[in-house]
Amino acid sequence: MLESDKIWMDGQLIDYQNAKVHVLTHGLHYGTGIFEGIRSYSTTKGHAIFRLDDHIKRLYNSGKAYFMQFEFEPNELKLATIDVVKANKLGDCYIRIIAFYGYGKLGVNPLPNKVSIAITAWKWTEHIRKEDLELGIHLMVSSWEKVGSRSLPTHAKGVANYANSALARMEALKSGFDEAIMLNSNGHVVEASAENIFLVKNGKIYTPPISSGALEGITRDTVIDIAERNNVKVISENISRDELYYFDEIFLTGTASEIVPVGYIDHRMIGNGGIGSITSSIRKQFADVVTGKEKSRQDWLTYL
Ligand SMILES: Cc1ncc(COP(=O)(O)O)c(C=O)c1O
Structure with a gap:
């Protein structure tokens, strides 16, 4: 994948290389994460993210099934998503938001652990061959x-x-x-x-x-x-x-x-x-x- 410059993690834009999690992260062991894949396109009036509100809504709905308490309101995540695309000077790009139960207690029950959220964006290279x-x-x-x-x-x-x-x-x-x-x-x-x-x-x-x-x-x-x-x-x-x-x-x-x-x-x-x-x-x-x-x-x- 094509690397970008910045990733938003739990409220902060950090350098791409520093966006790391502990190996004992709950979501890594038990699959207790949810995510969204979003696209931004070049349009007739500049770059625009497609159906961002609907993606954020689906993210919260996904989180509900897993009893996830987000530290951020939907509008904050929306603004953070825009910030990530801008910080990486991207136009046409793919955006991934992931929320997961983090490091703390490694039993099957994820609830004692904090829910972390990360927002990433990178230049889009076509998914399925053009021909x-x-x-x-x-x-x-x-x-x-x-x-x-x-x-x-x-x-x-x-x-x-x-x-x-x-x-x-x-x-x-x-x-x-x-x-x-x-x-x-x-x-x-x-x-x-x-x-x-x-x-x-x-x-x-x-x-x-x-x-x-x-x-x-x-x-x-x-x-x-x-x-x-x-x-x-x-x-x-x-x-x-x-x-x-x-x-x-x-x-x-x-x-x-x-x-x-x-x-x-x-x-x-x-x-x-x-x-x-x-x-x-x-x-x-x-x-x-x-x-x-x-x-x-x-x-x-x-x-x-
Ligand atoms: C299993 C599955 N079905 C359908 C879709 C298509 O959903 P969307 O159009 O919201 O990307 C996705 C997209 O990632 C998917 O993973």
Whole structure:
């Protein structure tokens, strides 16, 4: 990753190299952390962070599941996030906020430990290869079941959930695929290892419901909003594994990956194996929203 200059930790901007935690940090041993991934874009009116308020809201919601007491108000974290991007002289960048139970008592119970928060930002280098954006990436249905809300709070963007994601992603990469799709305990499609999934058939757009265990993605919500502005209602419906193969178009969504077309699932071609017309249109409109060209969604941009 590309190093930056400054990191905000518990109220202070410190040098990148000094942003360290003790090896006995609770979150490191027991996965008791939560985080947000956010993007800042170059827009028509300067740099702006996309849907910062919504990311901060989701961070607090994630913290609630883990009984986290933050020392900072949402607005303080919002201003700190802006400070980090400015202090690093970044424009287009990726921002990561992490909150975790820290050093103190190393039993399973995290509650005696302080909750630390760190905000970092670094120059964005594209997540998924450019050529795949036209060709469509190759997915496999993972042999790992998506962790369900009876095991971990799936509404929370919890660090622990990502051990499950990492296992699925590693399995996919080692098997020669680009990404994994995960099914829940009912055999329904949930999402990819770090992206939501959308599926198109006969001009209609489908996505698994949040109750399937999918993260309530902010890009997912943005895509639903774009579809609705095009008078297309997104149908939230459970989808089985074998149904996956028969959609005209499939795409993944996430802050890091944005809108990624899927070409193949389990070696079966989806549509014509490339980017479909609806995916292409949504991707173009998504780019207009994040770069401020879409005037009706200016309230989603926090200018630096
Ligand atoms: C498991 C999972 N699902 C979905 C998403 C997409 O969420 P968002 O659009 O808010 O980035 C992410 C993003 O990190 C994720 O990790």
